[in-house]
Amino acid sequence: MFYHDNQLQYEVEVEEPDPEFGRMLQQAIGGVEGEMRVAMQYFFQAAAIPDEHAEYREMLRDTAAEELGHIEMLAAAVNKNLRGASASLGDGDSAVSELLPRQFLSSGMHAMPTDANGAAFDGSWIVASGNLAADMYANIMAESTGRLLATRLYELADDPGMKDMLAYLIARDTMHQNQWITLLKELGDPEEVFDVHPIPDSFPDEVENQEFSYAFMSTNVEPQEATDLPWTTGSSIDEEGEYSFLRELDLDGAPMSVPKPSAQAYNEPAPQGED
Amino acid sequence: MFYHDNQLQYEVEVEEPDPEFGRMLQQAIGGVEGEMRVAMQYFFQAAAIPDEHAEYREMLRDTAAEELGHIEMLAAAVNKNLRGASASLGDGDSAVSELLPRQFLSSGMHAMPTDANGAAFDGSWIVASGNLAADMYANIMAESTGRLLATRLYELADDPGMKDMLAYLIARDTMHQNQWITLLKELGDPEEVFDVHPIPDSFPDEVENQEFSYAFMSTNVEPQEATDLPWTTGSSIDEEGEYSFLRELDLDGAPMSVPKPSAQAYNEPAPQGED
Amino acid sequence: MFYHDNQLQYEVEVEEPDPEFGRMLQQAIGGVEGEMRVAMQYFFQAAAIPDEHAEYREMLRDTAAEELGHIEMLAAAVNKNLRGASASLGDGDSAVSELLPRQFLSSGMHAMPTDANGAAFDGSWIVASGNLAADMYANIMAESTGRLLATRLYELADDPGMKDMLAYLIARDTMHQNQWITLLKELGDPEEVFDVHPIPDSFPDEVENQEFSYAFMSTNVEPQEATDLPWTTGSSIDEEGEYSFLRELDLDGAPMSVPKPSAQAYNEPAPQGED
Amino acid sequence: MFYHDNQLQYEVEVEEPDPEFGRMLQQAIGGVEGEMRVAMQYFFQAAAIPDEHAEYREMLRDTAAEELGHIEMLAAAVNKNLRGASASLGDGDSAVSELLPRQFLSSGMHAMPTDANGAAFDGSWIVASGNLAADMYANIMAESTGRLLATRLYELADDPGMKDMLAYLIARDTMHQNQWITLLKELGDPEEVFDVHPIPDSFPDEVENQEFSYAFMSTNVEPQEATDLPWTTGSSIDEEGEYSFLRELDLDGAPMSVPKPSAQAYNEPAPQGED
Amino acid sequence: MFYHDNQLQYEVEVEEPDPEFGRMLQQAIGGVEGEMRVAMQYFFQAAAIPDEHAEYREMLRDTAAEELGHIEMLAAAVNKNLRGASASLGDGDSAVSELLPRQFLSSGMHAMPTDANGAAFDGSWIVASGNLAADMYANIMAESTGRLLATRLYELADDPGMKDMLAYLIARDTMHQNQWITLLKELGDPEEVFDVHPIPDSFPDEVENQEFSYAFMSTNVEPQEATDLPWTTGSSIDEEGEYSFLRELDLDGAPMSVPKPSAQAYNEPAPQGED
Amino acid sequence: MFYHDNQLQYEVEVEEPDPEFGRMLQQAIGGVEGEMRVAMQYFFQAAAIPDEHAEYREMLRDTAAEELGHIEMLAAAVNKNLRGASASLGDGDSAVSELLPRQFLSSGMHAMPTDANGAAFDGSWIVASGNLAADMYANIMAESTGRLLATRLYELADDPGMKDMLAYLIARDTMHQNQWITLLKELGDPEEVFDVHPIPDSFPDEVENQEFSYAFMSTNVEPQEATDLPWTTGSSIDEEGEYSFLRELDLDGAPMSVPKPSAQAYNEPAPQGED
Structure with a gap:
């Protein structure tokens, strides 16, 4: 009170x-x-x-x-x-x-x-x-x-x-x-400041569509010359992937994947604070 | 467009x-x-x-x-x-x-x-x-x-x-x-993830009332036993101070300080993004 | 605090x-x-x-x-x-x-x-x-x-x-x-429960248009039979007037009165709580 | 219309x-x-x-x-x-x-x-x-x-x-x-101006936790000297209780009482206007 | 009332x-x-x-x-x-x-x-x-x-x-x-249902940038085949222009024109209802 | 996209x-x-x-x-x-x-x-x-x-x-x-600008209470002299009725009609855009 x-x-x-x-x-x-x-x-x-x-x-x-x-x-x-x-x-x-x-x-x-x-x-x-x-x-x-x-x-x-x-x-x-x-x-791990990422960290990585998890998407209609930026190359900040560069114009309604195997596994309650 | x-x-x-x-x-x-x-x-x-x-x-x-x-x-x-x-x-x-x-x-x-x-x-x-x-x-x-x-x-x-x-x-x-x-x-400095803190970092540190910048304030009416928490002891996350522990009950309308000397200095335009 | x-x-x-x-x-x-x-x-x-x-x-x-x-x-x-x-x-x-x-x-x-x-x-x-x-x-x-x-x-x-x-x-x-x-x-006067009325009580009574201060206004297009209701007859609850009954149809854009003499007098600051 | x-x-x-x-x-x-x-x-x-x-x-x-x-x-x-x-x-x-x-x-x-x-x-x-x-x-x-x-x-x-x-x-x-x-x-009773209180008056008095119905609760951390105020002593305004003075610091998660006997009785429809 | x-x-x-x-x-x-x-x-x-x-x-x-x-x-x-x-x-x-x-x-x-x-x-x-x-x-x-x-x-x-x-x-x-x-x-003219257009009709036509007043602007990145639609060809509905078709990609920050001569003339009050 | x-x-x-x-x-x-x-x-x-x-x-x-x-x-x-x-x-x-x-x-x-x-x-x-x-x-x-x-x-x-x-x-x-x-x-019919009216046009005309579909309702308590206005006489703008003039004072809680025969017929899905 x-x-x-x-x-x-x-x-x-x-x-x-x-x-x-x-x-x-x-x-x-x-x-x-x-x-x-x-x-x-x-x-x-x-x-x-x-x-x-x-x-x-x-x-x-x-x-x-x-x-x-x-x-x-x-x-x-x-x-x-x-x-x-x-x-x-x-x-x-x-x-x-x-x-x-x-x-x-x-x-x-x-x-x-x-x-x-x-x-x-x-x-x-x-x-x-x-x-x-x-x-x-x-x-x-x-x-x-x-x-x-x-x-x-x-x-x-x-x-x-x-x-x-x-x-x-x-x-x-x-x-x-x-x-x-x-x-x-x-x-998270106090030595690894971004260890809690991606938030929520309890969601299983293999369930998300990892093809798109670390790709910077340029939506510019004109081609970009400099594509080696801190967010398009190198290790991702959460240290779980490698950045890449992708033009939206190259997408063509990315096809639907098969259902992810671990989808059911997720339906466990996540502990609060880590959820 | x-x-x-x-x-x-x-x-x-x-x-x-x-x-x-x-x-x-x-x-x-x-x-x-x-x-x-x-x-x-x-x-x-x-x-x-x-x-x-x-x-x-x-x-x-x-x-x-x-x-x-x-x-x-x-x-x-x-x-x-x-x-x-x-x-x-x-x-x-x-x-x-x-x-x-x-x-x-x-x-x-x-x-x-x-x-x-x-x-x-x-x-x-x-x-x-x-x-x-x-x-x-x-x-x-x-x-x-x-x-x-x-x-x-x-x-x-x-x-x-x-x-x-x-x-x-x-x-x-x-x-x-x-x-x-x-x-x-x-x-900020890309090697120091919290180098941009405190936000906005362009405000001169000596102008804020530094006596209170790194003190955790407990507002509990009852004395706390464990006061050696990550946010009450050790180096602050922005590496500019040392955490301490303070009970609100010990405050008594902290007295008004003299005007800070660097106050005028602040009225320079800060570059956008660092402001 | x-x-x-x-x-x-x-x-x-x-x-x-x-x-x-x-x-x-x-x-x-x-x-x-x-x-x-x-x-x-x-x-x-x-x-x-x-x-x-x-x-x-x-x-x-x-x-x-x-x-x-x-x-x-x-x-x-x-x-x-x-x-x-x-x-x-x-x-x-x-x-x-x-x-x-x-x-x-x-x-x-x-x-x-x-x-x-x-x-x-x-x-x-x-x-x-x-x-x-x-x-x-x-x-x-x-x-x-x-x-x-x-x-x-x-x-x-x-x-x-x-x-x-x-x-x-x-x-x-x-x-x-x-x-x-x-x-x-x-x-107000603790013995007179509605002594504070009309709120705000500091406004001088004689400045308001007292012709309309205690008249119940019927806006019904049809004449009302029972007009002796607690809010149309007898002493007003603030004990400063007598209730009456008025048909809106009898209004005809009530004419503008002359400026009230005590208007200036009001421009005194009213003590908080009584204002 | x-x-x-x-x-x-x-x-x-x-x-x-x-x-x-x-x-x-x-x-x-x-x-x-x-x-x-x-x-x-x-x-x-x-x-x-x-x-x-x-x-x-x-x-x-x-x-x-x-x-x-x-x-x-x-x-x-x-x-x-x-x-x-x-x-x-x-x-x-x-x-x-x-x-x-x-x-x-x-x-x-x-x-x-x-x-x-x-x-x-x-x-x-x-x-x-x-x-x-x-x-x-x-x-x-x-x-x-x-x-x-x-x-x-x-x-x-x-x-x-x-x-x-x-x-x-x-x-x-x-x-x-x-x-x-x-x-x-x-x-209510026109002679008793606050007869309608507490609003809604149809709720049975004995169902509310009457221990707390007329106690003024001081939440000040410091003891109060004057506790004989119009809202801490004397008859309550609804004339159904006696005011008292209570310090929140003396509360300790007031224990859950047994279910009130008249709880069911309340599930009758209350007449509109008195509900 | x-x-x-x-x-x-x-x-x-x-x-x-x-x-x-x-x-x-x-x-x-x-x-x-x-x-x-x-x-x-x-x-x-x-x-x-x-x-x-x-x-x-x-x-x-x-x-x-x-x-x-x-x-x-x-x-x-x-x-x-x-x-x-x-x-x-x-x-x-x-x-x-x-x-x-x-x-x-x-x-x-x-x-x-x-x-x-x-x-x-x-x-x-x-x-x-x-x-x-x-x-x-x-x-x-x-x-x-x-x-x-x-x-x-x-x-x-x-x-x-x-x-x-x-x-x-x-x-x-x-x-x-x-x-x-x-x-x-x-x-407007009761025989010409859209005579009031463009709304507000009192604004002088010559002040607006008429080059763009009747051009349908396609913002699609892909060229459109059918461009002879009711809103890209023929007389405009307000009968004051001819529709045309324009690709946004062909714009290049349309250059600023010289101030329009009739700009001052507009600062007349427009009669309400026609303004 | x-x-x-x-x-x-x-x-x-x-x-x-x-x-x-x-x-x-x-x-x-x-x-x-x-x-x-x-x-x-x-x-x-x-x-x-x-x-x-x-x-x-x-x-x-x-x-x-x-x-x-x-x-x-x-x-x-x-x-x-x-x-x-x-x-x-x-x-x-x-x-x-x-x-x-x-x-x-x-x-x-x-x-x-x-x-x-x-x-x-x-x-x-x-x-x-x-x-x-x-x-x-x-x-x-x-x-x-x-x-x-x-x-x-x-x-x-x-x-x-x-x-x-x-x-x-x-x-x-x-x-x-x-x-x-x-x-x-x-x-609608491009030659008939208000052919889409009344909106939504798919609702069957005979289901609405057509006695009131083209009557201008005056809610003035005083009788109106000029009642031959463009919205009280002549053909309605949707060309489906004749305007008339009606005083609200002449209404007396218009009686409830029998259910309209075509009510069920409406429960068909209407094509989007005409619905």
Whole structure:
């Protein structure tokens, strides 16, 4: 279950309120790269993990609660940037004109569960696939676009308090990128970083149509001169094949193969996390 | 610009139409893990890449066009699974009852731009962040959840034609996971797979609040016994720090630091792909 | 900031897994009447309350954290109802056929941030208006439809563990209805339950067009016989007017009045909570 | 069935067109607090009421038709505020720049079924729960946030015509708050305003887990000093219990009780309106 | 303004309630082809028409009100099909299992503002473009897909009452297709049905790049044999050009022309309805 | 399957970058009137057409691929308009302030799959009904509102390169309107343009309630003087009936007719395209 206290995780100060910057901060609350998404994503991923991987479940839940605290910090930051703004139209620089209308009309100048364009948080962004390796990539992606967003906000920020808060959040995103990659490595052979690939790794290799597993497909109508690229020659990154180069124009509705012998064998339940 | 011909990329055969399986296939068309998302995602990522990285742009566009061909294959597969189904209610096993209503009422028993629950494709799932490293993680995630979906569909499939088509699509997802990781490695030092981290790597390390960059934060109200986990001790995965363990309860609104000296320095334009 | 532990708030047991009931429970997680909505609603309402009403802010945050624990309980209940279900189609009673497809295809048979129809949680349902009295009605409404949902789930439940869990959640909804009404009364004269009306009560009565403030408007084209209804005669519920009966057909584009004298007077900032 | 005439319900005049104010008015058309929502909400609630409560059904339908007339008034007001605006960019104060782009690009400078942020009206906001008491709270909430919106618009308005129109709409919201509360009282004992609680009142009290029905749950990790608050001591607002104070930290996965004896008894159909 | 009475526009009888058919009917209420869409679409189109075209405005408003009556009929039909259904799971043919869960859980077995897949009505489907000719095509499309839906429902219907109701609604869709085409003809030369094309017809022909105005563009990578199709040869349907055939492969980034002389001339306001 | 090359279909030049105009162009990418919608709409319509109408399928696919090239052109145009824009707030004319926030925060100043208000592309706009005649009206509507949008963008454009690009796109919309009408005529008797009406034309006329098929229904509460309008007298546009005038007030719940004799006859499968 969940608890709280009356502290913010990190101090939030605004010397000079700036409604337009407040609007920008909304992206970090309710946007696709924001904290509502990661808080809920880690929450649902944790809920799917069975007891035999309790340490992964705990780690996800630890960070889910941490992210709730980040929403709180950002909501405080939005509110402080809107404080004292006068509610009027009439000249191009009024707070109401710089904000999206709903920030005044629907919330009375407070933080909202929306992104910086005013679109509502959307639960369909939450990824919890039942496969831990796939989930970790969703998390690294979320923390990469999240840190990218935070650095862009830092670039726009003038206020030292806002720069300081963002410097903290950027640091946390650094840690979270690291921790999800570390967990990803733990799932396979820790010495072989891409050992978990292809995801899901439990699907038997011989069942997929291996003729096409490592062929880069060029769909250009014109012949390509340089075809010795890192993704068309050499060993594949998962170390299970050799890259090759294939023109789509040379395909002709590749014929249907006979049913693969090991197809039935797959219908075994795969252990969660390796599935 | 884009072209087409009248062939499918790979033969699609259905021996025994199965409307319920047809409905399941919709997830691979319009679902969050499906082909509409990746086709559009690679398309928009390609459009953002400037001329100096033309080889990356080309690679993304090659695969965007390939994925359009996958939507076509899957649409053919849905249509073949619905063919001949009688339009009636009245017993629990009629095709109309096994499908979602709109597949009959709105499309006359054809493939739709929706997922298997009947929800419409949603453009907010498309990630094109303007940072190639972040985009690659979005792509690995998309191909990981996409391959996971395809293997689950394989598990449900009875028809040999459907198993064959899925074995092809699974193979392509294998290749695409590999090719995006290969591109990710190319962005940094190819010998150091996580050299691009933390993403965005152009943000100066000394500006973030480094006190918190490699500390795992436990939000558990109870003290944890085992705190020597791969993400709490040892070298961080990006090789730029040492992991440590921190209890949230020990935080007390970490005080605001003085403005970071290098903040101004950051306002230089970062080259695309490293930004 | 937020914390957690490894306990559920209340024990969740399922004797006989029932995937179809698991699907029904999703409504209480990600549905418009569900726990994600109230958790986030109380969270954002709390964030908008200034220090002078700290006790209201605290109360909202207490219950926000409690509701997060309810999502956790319900996710555990969904997972337990799906446990052991075989992943196959082929007869009308398979678990996959009873569930919405995505519960297998997208989550591998786990709880999802969606409602029972498979629609994603939508942040636009969250009400945090910046006016505490309006917010309290949003909360009573949420807890009324939430308790209604829980009793309907109770009615569908067969499993004693599920009935027990729901009996707990129903009790909590009883408390929450009571506590929001209590707070609502606190905002005005506690002896006069509707003293806060009309909401927002800070708007000067004489500015609104009082000719129409207590007139019930019949839009029926046929004359109504009984016009002495509780809402057409007698004292208004806010005790500021007398109900009357008005036929829309008797309106003729009611003429524009002169500007109201007290209009300017309103442009004072209203104290939060009374605004 | 529905009828119309060629009059507006109340005169709408704009002396000085103001595109930015026109945009603000959109919130009252297609926003979550707006008239499309209440018109449709009352319409669907009315449709669910059986003949034995025809007077409630009629009342809802009367007001549904009235609200359609409000959409018409607001659409006229938006159009009048956009009239004569020149279609050009180029300086920060052009009408196109002050509006959201679609108001020019998609409607040619007319009212749209969207809110002031440009988001489309969303049918998921419509509450018609099949329980009249719960519906009435949804209606009081809608009219409270609606009146709050109208007073905020009044505060932003400069034009006397707009102030006059809003003074009318504010008055109607006053009446509608009153009429829904009056209906709510009618559903129970009219002398006991909260007699309908807990909603739904037909669920047998002894089935819910009464140990938790009137306990305020503090989720704060720190002990609270003041625990004698209106919601922690004294008689509950529904007059069916005594408030108490409970720390979540003292819970330990409250044990599963034996099945409640009256569970079966509940499976009787509840009369609509009291359900 | 709008009025109502207590009659349905056309009698709605259900001999044998059928919950699954009730669910199908939802598509005609809240679906993209349904009555909420057309009612609101005609309403907003009417609101955009100025006084000089009052007869068109009236016609749209007449039909908007008629469509509200159709929602009412369909809501009654859904409710009658759900009447008496028992609220239980447990066997595959229970009403709750045949419906989407929310029809029981969220509305207590009543009509909802959703489509047959359970997705909420979406205001972004409403087309009111500010150009009457374009709007008429949106209306013909809506009535064509609407009538198609009604005939598919007729095909599924067993109950004579439902067949009778649908025969009425199909007839109304016939009329509405006819009336919008008639209005479309009125906008141009009534003897020349496509005189309004290309829409918008007020844009000066010489400004568009006429080299490409009547060329069918083949994007096939293979040469096409039959290129004398109705859309590649002969007079264009708007009688302003001659069709031709063009291969995309022959394009080579068609060069930028000099600015068109008449570009400035266009910046005149176009009269509404011809714009 | 699909192919591409490295050329744009038509040259895209921007002399003077204008971020605000770049934002406007987004409507033509991800808006309801934009190119993502038509590309996907023609794609799904094509996928539904069986072999006996291969020439229609081909035509749709030709234009689907052409439209993908238009998205590419528009994305290039957006990027060129944003090039060199400085990332700062602080004065009302900064690029970030003129754009929606996400264009900087989420994409790093590149084209996005959204409309000009910042709302994501929505797959529910795609119409592919399984009936070619209805689909053609959806297409004419899309190309009419699309051309209307392009002419409005032309009106806002200052840059000669942008005017030139739009003059090309407007020309293509002219062609596409013509080609869909031409296909529509081909479906019926090419000499009788509305021969396909009422859509779907395969439904037997005698089954619909013909008493109401050509009656214009006035829902005005006041009697109308002029009732000899083109839609109330004379031959109907589909040449199958005579228009008449009917007041809704004269309806009295039109009585239920006996089941129509030809109802069973309809349950034959209708050939696609005529259905």
